[in-house]
Amino acid sequence: xxxxxxxxxxxxxxxxxxxxxxxxxxxxxxxxxxxxxxxxxxxxxxxxxxxxxxxxxxxxxxxxxxxxxxxxxxxxxxxxxxxxxxxxxxxxxxxxxxxxxxxxxxxxxxxxxxxxxxxxxxxxxxxxxxxxxxxxxxxxxxxxxxxxxxxxxxxxxxxxxxxxxxxxxxxxxxxxxxxxxxxxxxxxxxxxxxxx
Numbered sequence: 001x002x003x004x005x006x007x008x009x010x011x012x013x014x015x016x017x018x019x020x021x022x023x024x025x026x027x028x029x030x031x032x033x034x035x036x037x038x039x040x041x042x043x044x045x046x047x048x049x050x051x052x053x054x055x056x057x058x059x060x061x062x063x064x065x066x067x068x069x070x071x072x073x074x075x076x077x078x079x080x081x082x083x084x085x086x087x088x089x090x091x092x093x094x095x096x097x098x099x100x101x102x103x104x105x106x107x108x109x110x111x112x113x114x115x116x117x118x119x120x121x122x123x124x125x126x127x128x129x130x131x132x133x134x135x136x137x138x139x140x141x142x143x144x145x146x147x148x149x150x151x152x153x154x155x156x157x158x159x160x161x162x163x164x165x166x167x168x169x170x171x172x173x174x175x176x177x178x179x180x181x182x183x184x185x186x187x188x189x190x191x192x193x194x195x196x
Contacts, residue, residue, distance in 0.1 A: 004053040012169040036136040063188035070190035099131040
């Protein structure tokens with residue numbers, strides 16, 4: 001049995017958002033774009049903080065800290081925004097949709113988790129936080145041309161992606177490797193604003 005778990009903290013996504021993204025991806029798949037492996041709607045998530053491999057003994061402490069953080073904040077609205085790619089348009093590997101509205105609150109939440117978890121000895125590399133939902137990954141050994149990428153972006157923008165939802169929960173997720181990729185198991189939920 002491994003003594004560590006691969007963990008990340010994510011924020012809740014409403015089912016209506018998942019359904020809209022699933023419809024959008026389904027429509028794109030009908031038009032080809034076989035260069036991209038699309039993420040199943042139930043696996044789409046909004047990562048707040050990737051923790052990496054963490055000792056099992058710290059899970060209780062992490063959930064305790066997340067409960068304290070959640071209690072200090074009220075639920076807030078976020079909105080889907082622009083389509084983008086990582087690492088850059090010349091060599092796209094990941095297709096994502098960004099998050100707008102309340103970006104300051106998201107960054108505050110990110111900084112709070114970083115600060116609180118450091119008291120448990122969990123220190124993660126400092127990286128700029130770009131909140132997003134990963135929609136697909138370009139298949140290995142595949143390249144997607146700028147023309148094709150522009151076409152894809154137009155298809156995604158044609159979908160109704162200007163959607164908003166309320167962030168109400170922090171989730172501690174165990175990302176478990178399998179032969180098919182990773183399975184996500186929710187091992188803690190902290191609701192925002194329980195203490196008024």
